[in-house]
Amino acid sequence: MTSSVNPSPAASPDGTSGDVTSGGIRTVVVPAAGLGTRFLPATKTVPKELLPVVDTPGIELIASEAAQAGASRLAVVTSPRKQGIMEFFDRDELLEDTLESRGKTEQLNKVRAVNEMITAVSVNQDRPLGLGHAIGCAEGALDDDEDSFAVLLPDDLVLPFGVMNEMIKVRQRYGGTVLCGFEVPEDEVSNYGVFDIADPGDEDAVDDDRVCTVTGMVEKPDVEDAPSTIVATGRYLLDRSIFDALRRTKPGKGGEIQITDAIEILIAEGHPVHVYIHKGGRHDLGNPGGFIRACVDFALDSETYGPSLKRWLQNRLEE
Template sequence: MAMGCTLWSSWMARVVYMADIAPVLKAVVPAAGLGTRFLPATKATPKEMLPIVDKPAIQYVVEEAVDAGLSDVLMVTGRSKRSIEDHFDRAYELEEALRAKGDDERLEAVHESSDLAIMHYVRQGEPRGLGHAVHCARQHVGREPFAVLLGDDMIDARDKLLQRMIEVRGQYGGSVIALMEVEPDQVSAYGCAAIEATDEEDVVRISDLVEKPAAEEAPSNWIIIGRYVCDPAVFDVLEKTPPGRGGEIQLTDALRALADMPADQGGGVYGVKFRGRRYDTGNKLEYLRTVVQFAAERPDLAPEFLPWLREFVRTQDGVGDTTDS
C-alpha cells in the first residue's frame, strides 16, 4: 500500500509539473568566441559576421529563432563584437542614401535585419566556456525556459528543428538537446550522448553525456549539435559546475547533472534526433561548402553560378591530386 502511494504521489508530482511547463519565448545566442580558425580575417571581424553570400551567418541563426516563434533574442558577445550589434540596429544614413537612390530592394534587405527581432546584448567578460556564456544570460532569462543557438552552427530553418525541440519540451518537460548521428571516427570532436528509446522515433531520453570521448569510449554515435532548449534550473547547476578541460565551464556537464535530477526540480534531459541540413560555419571547409550550397540554391544567382561552377570543377580535375598515376 505504501509503495502504491509513493508511485501515485510521484506520478501526480509529474502531472502537476507538466501542467506548469512554461512556454519557450526567449533565445540565447552565444557569440563571444575569438574565431581563431579564421585568422587573420577574424582579427577585426567577428567570425559570426562572415558572409554566407550576402548575409552574415549570425543573421541566419536569428532568423531560425524567429521562425520558431522566439522574437526575444539575447546575444552573449565579447570584445571586438560591436559589429554584431550594429548589424541588427538601424543604419539611418545608409537607409537615407538607399532611399534617395530609389534602391528599394537593398533598403528592404537592410530593414530586414534591423526589424528581425527584439535584440539584447550582454558581454562575457572572459572566455570561460559555453556553460559560462549561457550563465551570463541568467538575469535576462530569469525563471523561464529558453533556447540556446550556437552562432557558428547553422541549421536550415526549413527543417524546423527548433520548433520540434520546443514541442518536445512541452511534452516531456526538462531540457532538450539536438542530436545528429556521425561516423565513429568523428565522435571524439563532439559531446556525445548515451540514449534510451521513448515511444517516439525521433525522441530519446538522455542517460549520460560525455564531452569529446575517445571513439572506443563513446556511448553512441549520436553527437550534440548547437541547439538546446534549457529548463531554467540549468542556471543553478552551472553555478555549481567546476571548470573542466582548459579551465572552461561546460554546458554538457550541467546537462549531465540535470539528467539525473527529478522532473519537479527541472531535471530530465531529452534528445531530438536530427537528420536534416546542418552547416558548421566555424570550420573553413564547411564554411566554403555552405557558401557554395547557398549560392547554388539562390534563384538570382544559380543560373549563372552553377554553369561557372561546373566548368571550374571540370578544369580543376586532377589539380591538387598527389596520388601516383
C-alpha cells in the same frame, strides 16, 4: 534594434511577446564572444559572426531562425572588442534614406529585415571561460516568468530551419531540457559530444523514433567507447534550472565551465533531458572549410547566383 539587458518582458516588432506559458520561447541566447582565430586575419577587425554566407551575415541567419521559433529577444553574449555584432542590429537611417531616395527597394528591405524580426540585447562575457559560462552570463536577460530559453550556436547552421520548433514540441510533451542531435557514422563519433541514451526497454525510454531519453553525455570518445552514434549539435532548449546547475558546475580544463557538465548534474538529479534526432543537414561555420561549403550550398539555391555558379563549378571541376 539593440539595447542593454532589460528585465521587462521583451516585445517583438509586432508588439507581441514570446508565449512562454504555452511552452514557447521568448529569449534565445547566442554565445558570440569567441576570438574567431581560425579566420584570422579577417576576424582581427570583423567579428566572425558578421562574415556573410553569400550576402547574409551568419548572425542574421541565427536571428531569423530565432524569430521563426517564436522568440522576440536575442541575447547576444559578446565581448567589448566585438561590439560590431550589436551595431549590426542598429538602424542606419542615413543608409536607409539613401537607398529609399535611389529607389533601391530590394536592398532597403534587406537592410531593414533584421531590425523588424527581433530585438537584440547585449550580454557581456568579460572572460572566455567556456560555453557554460557564456550561457550563465545571460541569466539576467530572461524575464522572471520564463521557465525555459533556447541557445543557438552561431557556428552551427542546422538545415532546414525549424528544428527549434520541433524541440519546443518535445518539451511540451516531456518537459525538461531538449537537445538536438544527429546520427553519424560510427567512425566519426570521436569528433563530437556523444549522447548516452536509454535503451528502448528501459523505464525512462520514450515511444518516439525521433526522441530519446538522455542518460549521459561523453565528449569526443574513442570509437570503441562511444555510447551511441547520436551526436550533439549547437541547438539547446534549456530549462531554467540549468542556471542553478551551472553555478554548481566545477571548472574543467583551462578553467572553463562546460554546459555538458551542468546537464549531467540535471540528469543525476532526475530532471528530464531528451534529444531530438534531426534528419536534416548541417554546416559548420566555425572553420573556413565548413564556411566555404555553406556559401556554395546557399549560392546554389539562389535564383540570382545558382545557375551561373553551377555552370562555373562544372567547368572548373572538369579542368
